[in-house]
Amino acid sequence: MSQSPHVLTVTDEWKKPRPSIDEDNAEFWEALTQHKLLVWKCKTCGEVYWPKSYCKNHENEPFAEECEWVEASGRGKLFAFNIHHWAFHPGFKEEVPYYYALIELDEGPLISSQLVGDVMPPNIHTVGQTVEIVYEDHPNEGFTLPKFRIIDG
């Protein structure tokens, strides 16, 4: 496993469930492999969504007509988290306990992923730390997972 500040490259055999990629999120997953985190933005009012949605601020607007994927900052705040002590799927046996977190992106939407890195929140009551995306590349599998690390811990 090689490591740079924002990218992890993992070449181990993938034994976990694969990402669920469909028509609505293919672009999002493709952008991750290029180390870009996309969010869905309304060109009219600037409201930001994730995942893809109709803009709730406008009536009778055909889907995606006035919205587009834009690159997000990749930063946000820790909103809530849990610590998985059980591996429900055998693929996670080597990983427990792991931190699975809700991140409130600076652009607004919530996204969830695992926390990585050396700094973990001290207790369940302590949230609001600044986090930053870490792109976990799986070149043998053809996808990149967005994970997050605490940078102001």
Next chain:
Amino acid sequence: MAKHPSSGKYAIVGLGVVAGPQPGRSERMIAAEAARLAMEDAGLTRDDIDGAIDLRRSGGGGDRASYSDPFTRVLGLKNNYYFTCGRGGALAGLGMAAAMSFIDRGISNHVMLMGAVTDWSQAQESRKKGFRGMAHTEKRGYWGKPLGDSRAVSHHSWMAARHMAVYGTTSPQLGAISVAQRQWACMNPEAKMYGRPMTIEDHQNSPWVVEPYHLFDMSQVSDGGVAFILTTAERARDLRRDPVYVIGQGFSEVSADLWWEKKNFTHMAVEPAKTQAFGQADVTLEDVDCAQFYDCFTGEVLFQIEDYGWCKKGEGGAFVEDGNMAPGGTIPINTSGGLLSCYHLGDLTGLAESVRQIRGECGERQIEDCEVVLTTGHGGELVSPGMCSIHTCTLLGKHA
């Protein structure tokens, strides 16, 4: 305010329960047997049942009860229609709303509603393959699977976690919910945890599964089935059992605003459903003799106590710690033991207990002069990254 014309117009007249592990029995046979017991209870025969609704915990968690041969054929019912209905843990409430519409339009006189699962038996099998919990319900297609979002507890536990972060709620306070429900279960011979008392220390010493949830914050995996029969109030008065009237029903959705406002991690979509149901029945919280809340995890119980208004938002922890929901408390909650300590048959667990409390069949745990019971359901899709769920609110009454 006055009652809505629909309040008290329909009644539950038969109840059938198959509880406990059912190894070697198919879901359809459990289903058919629960339905037969409901007919026997009501004093009705196959010829009387002219509609059937199969209550399924489908939705975000997966289509877990799927068999091609309906229980109605197995049992030999002569119903005019049969279909499946349900969304996660919201089945009985939704099924009743559909059934009442069929009765109202003269399409049926007696509708059989039934839900059955073999989750416990199937979980024993998946354990042998290295999985834990209900691997058979896994659905492809949601966001977090490769990131370790493996089970309902993977994301439901954020609700407790966020509540703890915002309001300072503690794990022993959640434990008070689990302990109260175990106290109730110890008065219910049908409960899985009957005869197995639990203390806060036991709760705290139970393993972390997904912190902030200990093992004892989580509902059980069960086998079994619950069936009940709905008919008109008029017809109900001629039947064997005292009618249990449907006096109010309401529904609301997290995706209406809580999801967008990110409040779905500290609130449930109770308000519109409560307003509808309590308005129809023309009752207030003070009229409710006991509540049977959907309790997939302790956090959901805490949220509903606050969201219905038994205490203020954020004060649920202290409220349960003071014993308010336990035997002898101000508002008895989940008096069968609930999904945590009785059995997990979706909102049918609470529905069955509600019927029994109103009939006065609950023995040691019977609530005195029980006339109005609140029972809820909860369930939906796992949307990235949270949940969109329905909340169903049903009020049952001893009087029309």
